[in-house]
Amino acid sequence: MEVSTLIGTEIFSPTGEKLGYVKTVYLSKDRKKITCLLCVDEADKEEADDEFVMPFRAVLSVKDVVIAKKSRISKTVGAPAPVGVNAYTDTGEALGTLCEILVGDGGPVYIVSKNGVRTSYPDGAVTIGEALMISTESGKKTAVREDAPAALPDPLPALGYSVGDIDFSAVLNAANSATGVDRLNLLGRQVKITVRDRNGEPIALSGEKITPEILSVARKNNLLLRLTVNTLTNIV
Numbered sequence: 001m002e003v004s005t006l007i008g009t010e011i012f013s014p015t016g017e018k019l020g021y022v023k024t025v026y027l028s029k030d031r032k033k034i035t036c037l038l039c040v041d042e043a044d045k046e047e048a049d050d051e052f053v054m055p056f057r058a059v060l061s062v063k064d065v066v067i068a069k070k071s072r073i074s075k076t077v078g079a080p081a082p083v084g085v086n087a088y089t090d091t092g093e094a095l096g097t098l099c100e101i102l103v104g105d106g107g108p109v110y111i112v113s114k115n116g117v118r119t120s121y122p123d124g125a126v127t128i129g130e131a132l133m134i135s136t137e138s139g140k141k142t143a144v145r146e147d148a149p150a151a152l153p154d155p156l157p158a159l160g161y162s163v164g165d166i167d168f169s170a171v172l173n174a175a176n177s178a179t180g181v182d183r184l185n186l187l188g189r190q191v192k193i194t195v196r197d198r199n200g201e202p203i204a205l206s207g208e209k210i211t212p213e214i215l216s217v218a219r220k221n222n223l224l225l226r227l228t229v230n231t232l233t234n235i236v
Helices: 168-176 212-220 224-229
Strands: 010-012 018-027 034-040 051-055 059-062 066-068 086-089 094-102 109-114 117-122 125-128 131-134 141-144 202-204
Touching: 094 117, 094 224, 109 131, 202 212, 212 224
Parallel strands: 010 066, 086 131
Antiparallel strands: 010 018, 018 034, 034 051, 059 066, 086 094, 094 109, 109 117, 117 141, 125 131
8 A cells, every 4th residue: 555645635434524634654674564544633623632643454445535434542552654754775875765665465665766766675674764775685666756856956065065974874774762753743734835736737836834634636646745845844
């Protein structure tokens, strides 16, 4: 299953009742399966805490929407899927942005996008803060997307340092003592540059904050990666 297809997707019960939408997908430690979904319930706007956790076993089907039972658990299990983070090799080479994780039999498989080219890396990945380090010994298979977007600038130079400046061994040691993993949360982020579909129609305007509806449209148009990049503070 493609993890990114769940983010921002509306959830309905088998009887058609809207339960909310998926905010974050959580994976098992080995990232081979989805453990639960952190969701948002929009039914009661007056409630301060409108988030709830749904075990993935409650999901009945996933298409344009998620059909699931009204099942809840008290807390999240596993770690948030690191979709949208920058990916590097264990030698510090920039691979691109993690745009997808495939879970299931034989998984996980990490799909990294750079300049419109998507490359898959089976397993061999470690999350380090807001980045993903992929072993250079893992196999890979490259495929070019038909709707490849224009090349986007590497965010690292804009921050004043290069990939070669990163001490991955030190970062990895720090990550081993970390208590959790930062999650991707596009909802509420501000778009820096207008994102358009293939026909030139705007999906999200410059200065606009991302809503569940924008996420859903971006997902259907295969533009989640471009939407993510266009929320970075260094994009001008």
